Amino acid sequence: MCYDIKTSLEKQLRRALLDGSKADAQEIAEKLKIFTKEDIELHHASGFKHPQMFIYTQETPDTPTVATWGLVPEWVADKESIWNKTLNARGETIFEKASFRDSATNKRCLIYLEGFYEHHHKNGKTYPYFIKHKEKDLFAVAGLWSEWQNELGELLKTFSIVTTKGNLLMADIHNNPKLPEPRMPLILTADMESQWLDGKLAQNDIEKLIKPLAGDKLVAHTVGPIKGKKASGNLPQASLEVNYAELQVSQLGLF
């Protein structure tokens, strides 16, 4: 799964500012004193190394916190050894896995996305699809976060995106024959969002929230390459529709 953590930065920044201003991402970032102009340029130009994102936690549910993608549990000695292994957390096991259980209990968060990417396999080729919500510009996905301290006492906030079984739409798109089943991020409806951030909610009730959003709430279209030489990079145009002639007669029947 590939998230639009790169391309939705601008909308994230707008949301964070909580006003309808037409300022561009850099102006907003400077106002927020979260990212510098250089950070934004680097973000747009860079690949996948330690991407930063806004998360919304129970402590400050209305104010975003900057966190690095790839949860580093507080007890880890070397953050490099784990950060890119914890981009996702399987919803089925977040209360069992050593890396996630403390966060599952005490540090749940929300991340807002415009959509995410999956690759469809057909005749030995792969085609990237962008999947978004039919009704929402930005939707919340469930996350877990953690605060790690290095030997100098410096704090690093990190997060993982919780995944769940893929719905019917995902089963059609995400048909990599090597995978046992499709997966998708845990997308939350508005009332589930507040529950996910409710620190008093029992484990049993949290687990009830971990289920795939119905496929008819999502819509998908093909996009240009998102990785490699021809990729457009960390820019909004990465999610623009691009059609492939060989897919014109869709066998999926869904889009």
Next chain:
DNA sequence: CCAGACGTTGTT
């Protein structure tokens, strides 16, 4: 997708 292996003998 990409990185890495890709092999056999049996005393180096």
Next chain:
DNA sequence: GTCTGG
């Protein structure tokens, strides 16, 4: 070059 494992 092609397959496999991650």
Next chain:
DNA sequence: CCAGACGTTGTT
């Protein structure tokens, strides 16, 4: 007891 893992996906 101690060393080692602690994770998910398959193009983030």
Next chain:
DNA sequence: GTCTGG
């Protein structure tokens, strides 16, 4: 930090 496998 805590659990597992050896």
